[in-house]
Amino acid sequence: MPELPDVSVYVEAIRTRVAGHQLVRTMVKSPFLLRSTAPPIGATAGKTVREVRRLGKQIAIGLDDGLWLVLHLMIAGRLHWKTSAPKLGGRNILVAFEFDNGWMWLTEAGTQRRAALRVVEGDQGLQSLNAGGIEPLDASxxxxxxxxxxxxxxxxxxxxxxxxxxxxxxxxxxxxxxxxxxxxxxxxxxxxxxxxxxxxxxxxxxxxxxxxxx
Structure with missing residues (x-):
């Protein structure tokens, strides 16, 4: 499972590519991935990425109007980026995010689907997904x-x-x-x-x- 170093590198790579860019749409391909219902995933369409941060072992992408996309890759989840669209019929693609400058998608190897995507609103919604442990690199x-x-x-x-x-x-x-x-x-x-x-x-x-x- 990706841990602090791995997730930090993902966050840096995502931030470099999408900060300040518009999320055009999100296409969820697996019904097991999306673990939240409100706000709806469609509410994120057309929003600009304002922040990308690590939340424990999760990746949080902050959008306009206080919306957050929170991804947990679990054991076998991996993120990919290209400037052109992927072949969305691939069995292992669970979700694809179309930005105004490229595509990011999540794959998960194996037959069991453990990766998770949630949409939350505001700092309170984001912190509801935080287990509360201290940051080991920030702590005295x-x-x-x-x-x-x-x-x-x-x-x-x-x-x-x-x-x-x-x-x-x-x-x-x-x-x-x-x-x-x-x-x-x-x-x-x-x-x-x-x-x-x-x-x-x-x-x-x-x-x-x-x-x-x-």
């Missing part, structure tokens, strides 16, 4: 330590809990713990201050390093 050491020790979980569970830390999943949590030389089954409330420092530094270094690589 004190804030990181407080969040880590807020529950007595294993380090693996704490790092991957979106209510504690935003955007970290199985893949990068393993990288982080290896770099910090800490056991995934160590309990978060049993760590020494020095171990919390190591975990904080390893988290930031790992996420930044992989974002740069990608």
């Amino acid at each position: 050491l004190d804030a990181f330590g407080s969040a880590l020790r807020s529950s007595n979980h294993t380090l693996k569970r704490s790092l991957t809990d979106p209510h504690i830390f935003s955007g970290i999943g199985n893949a990068y949590s393993d990288e982080i713990l290896h770099r910090a030389q800490l056991s995934p089954i160590a309990l978060s409330q049993k760590l020494t201050d020095e171990e919390v420092d190591r975990l904080y530094d390893a988290t930031r270094a790992t996420l930044n390093e992989w974002t740069d690589r990608l």
Whole structure:
């Protein structure tokens, strides 16, 4: 599943291509993808993209009038971009977005459809999709330590809990713990201050390093 580094790169790439451009229309090809009904998907047609941001492991595209398209790629979802239209009859294409300067579409490999698209309105609607975990690259050491020790979980569970830390999943949590030389089954409330420092530094270094690589 795409995590913080992967989603951050997607956000940057989408922002570069569509910020300031008009979303002409959205064609949902899979009935399992769209997980919201109000506002309707048709309400986004003709709106200009004002912002693109990461929301945990989700991609949020902000449009005129406070509307947001929120995509969760899950495990096998991938986004594609071309200046010309894709072949919309493809079985793996779940949704296609036509902009005034090109097309972006979502594919999902396999037979199970887990990717999700939602349309929400305003900051309140957007935050309703936010699990509430702190941003690990923005947090101070004190804030990181407080969040880590807020529950007595294993380090693996704490790092991957979106209510504690935003955007970290199985893949990068393993990288982080290896770099910090800490056991995934160590309990978060049993760590020494020095171990919390190591975990904080390893988290930031790992996420930044992989974002740069990608």
